[in-house]
Amino acid sequence: MIHAVNLRPRFVPPLPQNSFGNIYRFAMTGPLLRDACNTYGRAMEEVRAEIKKIDDECVKGLQQGAEQSWIPVNENTGRLTELELVSLGFTSYCRFPAYDNDFGWGRPAWVFSAPLTFKNLTAFMDTKEGDGLEAYIGLEEQLMAEFETDAEFLAYVSPSAR
Numbered sequence: 001m002i003h004a005v006n007l008r009p010r011f012v013p014p015l016p017q018n019s020f021g022n023i024y025r026f027a028m029t030g031p032l033l034r035d036a037c038n039t040y041g042r043a044m045e046e047v048r049a050e051i052k053k054i055d056d057e058c059v060k061g062l063q064q065g066a067e068q069s070w071i072p073v074n075e076n077t078g079r080l081t082e083l084e085l086v087s088l089g090f091t092s093y094c095r096f097p098a099y100d101n102d103f104g105w106g107r108p109a110w111v112f113s114a115p116l117t118f119k120n121l122t123a124f125m126d127t128k129e130g131d132g133l134e135a136y137i138g139l140e141e142q143l144m145a146e147f148e149t150d151a152e153f154l155a156y157v158s159p160s161a162r
Contacts, residue, residue, distance in 0.1 A: 089121040
């Protein structure tokens, strides 16, 4: 799993949250080879541990010209070349003040992600009211058909009103 980490709050002093641009670093974990029990919990533990490695020392190194391709990785990452993998991408626009924009004709009624042209990519956004989450999911057509009828998944989501 590769997770983009916002570096703004990791600078000393932190950069303003409303600064714009690609100010991120990747945190990466390798395949999680283990029994099927507690898969989700273990994956999240590893992702959180890798994100914590991108701390103020890491940011200082980047500011001082440290190797730009450096990505903190855990011991599982070396197994990436040993397996046939399916990549899943995730991005988040959560807490990005998209609904606060006013280009002269008022605030937007609805903000959404552009069509996802990458396969296996999910983009998350806050709802306009800020009390929920919208997920834009891009999958290959056959996988999407299966996903849209998955009973376990459907038990956790509300149908789109749009």
